[in-house]
Amino acid sequence: MAPITTEGASIPNEVFNLVKGIVGVGVLSLPAGVAAFGSAPSAFIPAGILIAVIGILSGYGFALIGKVCAYTGAKSYREAWSRTVGEGTSWIPAYSVTFKTFLACLAFSMVLADTFSSLLETTRNTTLLVVTALVLLPLCLLKNLKSLAPFSLLGVMGMAYTAVAMTVRLLDGSYSNEGKLVEQITSNLRPQFGNLGAASVLSPNALILVCMLSTAYMAHFNAPKFYLELKQNTLPRFNKVVGLGFGISIFLMGFITMVGFLTFGKSCDGLVLNNYAGTDMWMGMSRIAVAVSLVFSYPLAFTGCRDGFLDLAKIPVDKRSARTLNLVTVMLLGVITSAACKLRDVSFVLAFGGATLGNALTYVYPALMYRAVVAQQGRTEEKFGVNVSMASAVLGVVMGAVGATMAVRSLG
Template sequence: MKSPQILLLLATLLSTEARSPKSSLISLPRKHAAQRKHHAFIDKSTVAAHHDAARTVRGGGGGEATMTNEMFNMVKAVVGVGVLSLPAGIAAFGNAPSAALPAAALIASIGSIAAYNFSLIGRLCAITGASSYRGAWEKSVGASTAWIPAVSCVVKTFFAILAYSMVLGDTFNALFTTVGLNVGRQASLIGLTVTVLLPLCLLKNLSSLAPFSLAGIAGMLYTAVAMAIRFFDGSYSNPESGFPLDVAKSLRPMIGDKGASAVFSSNAFILICMLSTAYMAHFNAPKFYLELKDNTIKRWNIVVATSFSISILFFIGIAAMGFATFGGASNGLILNNYSTKDSLMGFSRVAVAFALVFTYPLAFVGCRDGILEMLQVPKEERTDAKLNTLTYAILGFVTVAALTISDLSFIMSFGGATLGNALIYVYPAIMFRSAVKNMGDDATTAQKLEVYLAMAFAALGIGMGGIGAKMALGKLK
């Protein structure tokens, strides 16, 4: 469990020179710009931007968010519905309680690497003066290929709202059963989509929904506590009595003999790739960096390290408690394993459903606007009629996909193996390598050495992604 601290410390040390007046992340032009045209960032069109960026690196970038607010919002962005699928990730390779130990180590290690790359993206914004993920790519790698991360972000957002729809279908199905109504999963999802999600997604101003997203953290915290209570009170310890009799046999606790050593199975890559989806918030890193008040690299690294550490604890708690309770039977949505007559877990379903219903439109708009950006539709041409038509099309497609696919763990693992790994590990390394190369002699020794670290993580991401995608597809069959 020492690896998270080591990696986060390494990230901080490597950025130390960014805090020194003699070697900041932005190397201020000491010569005339005409003598340095080979530097991609120092030309006639960007000199002013980079002076602003230099001030940002040293703090005073214009953001108003305190470190505490940033940490809260960052945890809220990282800890999402994906955490509820992690017990199934452990069940992919083990079924004995001890399998949770190496799983916790994986969760912490992957989380630490994700934190490093999240920090790296913010520092890339300091280097390039970019204000978005795509912008960082444009100003480091080049505008001609900026569509690559843009498309990846859109598709990854699509996977997110697909996961939301799947969870809502299962959750409302269980809630209807709790109150004595026999409404199937398909009917629940279709009814919810038509009567609630569609009207919310058609709203043109979503600012009134933002406060409801706070319920997400409260719901996850309650869920973690409730799962711990059910594990320690033994309500589900006997699959032949009590609450387990209220669920399908395949969802009842199944404890076997595949413990900690089972992590060496190739099936462990299922969990690893699910984590790439669970920790995925990196396309918002520029926004967080620019919003931070007095956004020096030191303050930025403290915010990222603290936020991801809290998220890691959330992930370990829910993954370990869910898996320890149900073992190899852990479902892709762990709440499905709990009885609909279990009032304690019933409140958890209500909290998760409430949070998802009101955060769904926020994620949906991100996907819809991303598609419009990809299609290069000018803002003045984005009429209400066009927005509504695109909303119908996207929501219809998502709903059909959610009705067809019932295994949330597949969406989490396959999405993480492909787009998650690219956005977390591969793209930031490519951008940082290009940024340091473009800085030429102004790049510090630490930055040049850090390129090797970033590229090593990129190679790791590609390797994990290839194996994980194969394992996820095999699991689907």
């Protein structure tokens, strides 16, 4: 059993940081996940249920990782795996976390390309190349990122403003058929509603939304950190953090998804901000807020991705010279930027990443670690919990296989 800390973060601080880590720009792609299977306003009813159910299952997986750390004293996701499933296979979660952060950076680059090109009214790929070379690269080359940490608050403020702005535009009817702004957007982005309502959730296409949600709630590789940094980190207190954090995140994601889908219906773009007119001042401010937030949070995600690749390459920390770090940074950022220039649909990246790596990190790995530690320590009273976790793991595998297939098919 891990020792209980007497110093650390309070429950409110942990809840805020957890919500901040979960609710990011990925939520702006969720309306497209609803549009993947529905076209009538009632399609949001089952979508809202899915948002809640997947959020609860994700929170359960997050809580399981904390429990494994409490039982074993592990201080990281990989260490938790090593102490339960085995050291010989610890490369599995290591690869998963690294490539998951790679996909997160790819999605960030795609959103930045769409956002800045809309703000500056320039071509998408040229804008991305300029922003990467002049802004992202210098920030990613920084050796000390502590100065960027306060800017992460901009992400929360930006998403809060975006939710308000989207609500204003839904209520004032600016993008309805006779709205004052609808004529200023291209025909494929204008509101389009049909007769595919709540029953359409039975379509296999609904699994695209399910897999996007696996990515949307992804914070699980930081679960050990949240448990260890919690003041008086007993499991009941940690579970309270998880319950509040995921509960608030479920509400925010559901609300923003609802407003976006009820405004544009079947036409929701992979990044719903693209549906709004470039001359819309309310949404223009939202684009600026999202862009600034992403610019300063990008290096934090990129550093995790870069360090993950260096770990997989078995390059010790003391051998990572400034020249090595700079070379890997330039090469990796070049690969991400090239991929972002080719890919246009952020919702595909999120759906595919969620179907594969997201489902594994959220449902499968926590269940395997929990089952292993219960067996190791002879905790027979937790047999029911193991059965529930394994059922969740099987569900994650099935959803992942079908969802990945549907995501790939959506490209064609």
